[in-house]
Amino acid sequence: MNILKKLLGFLWLAGGIAGIGYLPFHAAQKIAEGKQEDIVFWSIMVFIFIPILLGLSLFGWYAIKGEYEEL
């Protein structure tokens, strides 16, 4: 079980990093379309989800380091 926790840790870490790379790119495309609602919505999405994705990466990092083994 602990090996699986560690292996999946790579998935959470990679998922978080991929999201951090993709989200601003996609948001910029939407914002460039110039719709007022899109500007607010996608700005908020970036503002909110970047820290969450950082959190997911950190969770993955902790899992790889075995921080959740004893739970």
Add this chain to the structure above:
Amino acid sequence: MQTKAATERSKIWSVITASSVGTLIEWYDFYIFGSLATILSEQFFPKDNPTAAFLSTLATFAAGFVVRPFGALVFGRLGDIVGRKYTFLLTLVLMGGSTFAIGLIPGYASIGVFAPLLVLLLRLIQGLALGGEYGGAATYVAEHSPAHRRGYFTSFIQTTATLGLFVSLGVILGVKNSMGAADFASWGWRIPFILSIFLVVISIYIRMKMEESPLFAKAKAEGKTSSNPLKESFTKKGNLKMVLLALFGATAGQGVIWYTGQFYAMSFIEKNCAISFDQTRYITAIALIIGTPFFILFGAWSDKIGRKAIMMVGMFLAILAYQPIYHKMYELADIKTKQEIPSQKAIETQNDVSADIATTTIIHTYTDGTLLKETKKEKLNPTTADKPEIKQEKVLATGGFWMMVFLVAVQVIFVTMVYGPIAAFLVELFPTRIRYTSMSLPYHIGNGIFGGLTPFIATFLYESSKTQTNPAGDAFAGLWYPIGVAAVCVVIGTLYVSGKFQDMEH
């Protein structure tokens, strides 16, 4: 001995009442703001003014999810330093006071752009206060509860969402029916906001009489409270890893399951299935009445078999069942699969010459009893640019209606499985000295952001599914958001979250 036990019992119910009234107001406000959105936008956010429209979007998003996690940090910190009682007294005053004040703001016609600015400001205060309210209520009840009944007692807080809906519907319908639709749209809409002050005063009175939580009082007496709960919660690895686990292994999934079952289902029935406004609300209300006792059932059961098992099974069942349930809901309202009775077709036409509009209403009756009302509005003297406005509204027959109630109730039961034990689960994850701060943040990110964004992301997925070959899009595409988040959460929760009961006396 019996007297002492009776006093203890009476005390815990007072604690639950004091805590629940605050969350009830929270929901009351949530529902009246949502139900009166059309009137509010006319009063404060006229669409022809771009600044007002921009502020409207901000007011919707800001209070919904951006500000709540900040409120969790601000009031969580205060609750861990000053105490639970005074902090959630403050959140109650701010939240209830803001709701009350919205009812007093002059409209856009009177004070121009100050009107939407004031609404936005009050919504921000509400959002901040909301971020502190739930954590305070859950912590306060949990810290008064005996360990073996913590799930049962905290589950009562979870039922306030349903109560809030019914109180708001009762007040809105009561006020509207007592004065007529025109007066209600003109000034009567203010009454539900202003009436919230009664709930606030009652709640303040009850909360003022309560004592501080025994676990916090003990920690404070022993000098064991934290001087900097934010730093301790989010910079120390031992606690931060639990905050992340709470978010990704529980609250994110709980948030999407909850919003899907109690809100997205209603929106799907009304918009995608085109069921009438009234019938959609009856379906939702009955399903909520059926489902609500299960909050307490699963909360109590979690005291026996553990929180994790119930929450994970709830999420897992939702993941498996959402697509079939929503396909069945769609099918129930799909007239392509029904046979019309041509002899019962009724057509009515009304011409309003002064408004230059012709309204044609066609009522189709189907063999299973379903009615379809098609309303077509078009100009009496149309130009080539004028397109008729067509609206469809269905009313399901008894069988279809109850099947729809059943399908929504099943989703509400999934909600109760993940939401019923969550307060006890979260409070048990963190030590007394930083509990309020540590549990509030993942709860509000899970609920406010992952859950609150469900309608927007689901709509985005649906719109993205529209292609040239399939211009209508996939009506079920939006479901992949809650399914995806819940799936990640089930994996993380099952593998990483401990199933053991946690001792809170630390």
